[in-house]
Each structure stands twice: as C-alpha cells, then as structure tokens.
Amino acid sequence: MTTKSAAEHPSLHLGHNMKPRQLTMMGLGSAIGAGLFLGSGAGIQAAGPAVLVSYLVAGTLIIIVMWALGEMAAANPTSGAFSVYAEKALGKTAGATVGWLWWLQLVVVIAAEALGAAGLLFTIWPVVPVWALSLVFMAVFTAINLAGVRNFGEFEFWFAILKVVAILLFLAIGTALLLGWLPEVPSPGLANLTSDFAPAGLGGVATALFVVIFAFGGTEIVSVAAAETEDPERSVGHAIRTVVWRILVFYIGSVFVIAAVLPSTSDALKSPFAGVLDLARIPGAGAAITLVAVVALLSALNANLYGASRMAYSLSQRGEAPAFLSRLNKARVPVAAVSISVAFGFLAAVLELLFPERILPALFQLVGSTCLVVWGSALVSQLILRRRADRDGTALPLRMRGFPAITIFGLVLLALIFAVGFSSPDSSKQLFSTLALIAAMAAASWLGTRLVKARRGTN
DSSP states (O other): OOOOOGGGOGGGSOOOOBOHHHHHHHHHHHHSSHHHHTHHHHHHHHHGGGHHHHHHHHHHHHHHHHHHHHHHHHHSOOTTTHHHHHHHHHOHHHHHHHHHHHHHHHHHHHHHHHHHHHHHHHHHOTTSOHHHHHHHHHHHHHHHHHSOHHHHHHHHHHHHHHHHHHHHHHHHHHHHHHHTOSTTOOOOTTHHHHHOSOTTHHHHHHHHHHHHHHHHTTTTHHHHHGGGBSSHHHHHHHHHHHHHHHHHHHHHHHHHHHHHHSOTTOGGGGSHHHHHHHHTTOTTHHHHHHHHHHHHHHHHHHHHHHHHHHHHHHHHHTTSSOGGGGOBOTTSOBHHHHHHHHHHHHHHHHHHHHSTTTHHHHHHHHSSHHHHHHHHHHHHHHHHHHHHHHHHTOOOSSOOTTTTHHHHHHHHHHHHHHHHHHHSHHHHHHHHHHHHHHHHHHHHHHHHHHHHHHHHHHO
C-alpha cells in the first residue's frame, strides 16, 4: 500500500491566512507582556537604574538574533523555525532539543502571563480570586487559538495596537512629569538615576539581565508565524525591521521613565506603570494603565500559546513528538498541540489556589537562561547555514548585513552574558538548572531517535 505525502493533502498543512500587518504586531505583542509590565519593576529592584545597562545589552543581542532569524525564516518559512534550522545545521538531536526547550519555556510563560494578568486585575477588581480569573483567561484563549489563524491574527493585531498606544501615552506623561510640565506636581528630576546608579554592583546587573532577557523572550515568534503568513519572504523582512526598533524604544524608554521616577526601594515597583502615573496625580490613570497591562499580558499569552502549539506541531511532523500532535481540525489548527501547550497553565491556576502568591515568582525564576540557549542556537545555525549557502551559490531572499562579523559579535556577547551570569549566585542557579535540563532533553532526543530507527529496522 502506498501513502500520499502531506504535499498531496493540503488539508494536512497549516493555513496561510495571516496578514503581514498581523505578523508585525504579533512580534510586538509577544514581547510586550509580563516582562515589561511586571518584570521591569523586578529588574529595577535588583539592579537599580543600572538595569538600563541590562536592557541595552539584551536589546543589542535580540536585534542580532532577529536579523539572523529573519534571514533563515525568509529562505525557509516553517513552523519549527529555529528548531528546524538547528536540525539542518547541527543535526536532529540539536534541532529536537532546541524545539522542546523553547516549547517548555513558552508553556511556563503562558502560565505566568495568565496568573500575572489575573493578579493585576484583582488589584482593581477584588471580586473574583486570582486562581479563578486565571482559569477563565486560559479557557478563553484556548478557544481563540482553536478558532483558526485568521481570527487569532486579527485579535492579536488589535491587542498589540492598544498596548502600543498606551505605552506611548505613558512615555508622554512620564516625560512631562520628569520635565516638571504637570501643574502642581513636583518633578523628581534625575536624582534617582544619579544618586545611586548601581546599588547592587555587577551582581545586580547580572541578576537583572536574566529578568530582562525573559522580557525580550517571545520576539522570535515572528520566525514561527512566517509559515502561516502570506508572502513570507517580504513579510518577514518588514516584521523584523519594525519589531526590533519599536521594542527597544518602548522598553528602554519606559524603563528609563520608571527608574527615574521610582527609587529602587519603592513598593510601587510591584506595579511600576501604575506607580508612575499615581505620582503624576492623573485621576484614574493608575487603574487605566493596570487594565492595559492586563490586556498586554493576555495579548502575550495569546501569541505565546500560538508559538508553543506550532512548535509542538513541527516537532511531531519531524518525528520528534507523538504523531497525534500534528493532526489538524477544519480550521487547520493543531488541536492536540494547542491542548498540551495550555495544560500547565490550567495546572498553575490550581496551584495558585493551593499556594497563593507563591506560584508567579517561582515561574519567573524558571525562564531567562532558556532564552539565551535558544538565541545562541539561532546564531550558530545562521553562521553555518549562511556559509553553506554562500559556498553552494544558493540565493537568499533576505541577507543579513555585516555577516559574519555581526553574528560572531552576537555569539561573543552571548558568551559574556553567560560568564557574568555564572558570577552571580542567583543567575548561576538558573544557568546550571538550564544546562542540566538541556543535557536531559538531548539524551532523551538521541535515545528516542535510536529507538525509532531500531523499530523501523525490525519492520
């Protein structure tokens, strides 16, 4: 009996209904979430105003990573993205390990964003408990992701626009506050920045760096979504160019305002955007920005759930995950892949019921160093695949400028971040845990591949 390939069955493929504008805003939406609205306060508490150094270092690295991913995604748009590229450059074990590591990272982030959004909403509407709100959010966004990529993309587009407008208004109000332009509101000036720039020294910068990297994590979803986008060659290039500079402006601009207005010892850093607006004495502004922060976290949850499910789907199609994860419904959505990607989010809501206010901080500690490993794999893969393409004379629709110097600089920067991370007791725990997880996943992937080959050999 012969079986038809997936190419002969269009229904077995993901859809291609995402618009270029949706792709651009998705990249923005996936990164502007818990990391900015909650993590920025944690970063300032760890490093003081020196957190700006952490943002500049991480921002430089993510720009280089996105350039590298853009080149590979334009040439080979696939839902497995950097996992597929790592497989092509370094072998199946590397590809599977990177794919599963990123999937686990997003699964944790999804749970963190649901709990974070619920916690923020509870501060202004203390009616429904945090765990119950988190369950509602998880249920709603599971349904949205099962409805099809066209609906998902449009939903994310408008979510992201709301976040962008809110952050621009926040920057305008924060600037006016610092310059003393608000009537009857004294300006804090730049005393908070200059009096004690790095109260915790290099260790504080290192600790904050991993919080910041968590904040930038998710931007790489653009390369995953390229597989379901119209005209991916053109769309990816545009999305990469616009997402990078917008994120840097929004992140560094917002954190500068927060660090200048709120001292690193302030309790207001638990909800930093609301804390700044409360000092500006604008009626209702604090509650309004808290609602926007809730929307921002839910938008990032939406995008990250999409990315996690597509990675699980890609791993399944490549034989690195159970076959049922690549089954699609009529809307061409991998239902089982979505389901396993949301399972931990529902579990985290139950754990919040059992251990109130202890789950979200624990989740933040689990993510950060995993982003570095994924980004490093993308840079190494691009270095190998670009040289291979140049050697073979393969034309690339989008070429990263400054190659190979910029890619090598990114890898050196990554190595320095790891070195600084290992020098700090807090971040070194994360790094050792991540390395142990990678070793375990690589061993499991290698063993799984051997078992599959052995089974095929006996059939």
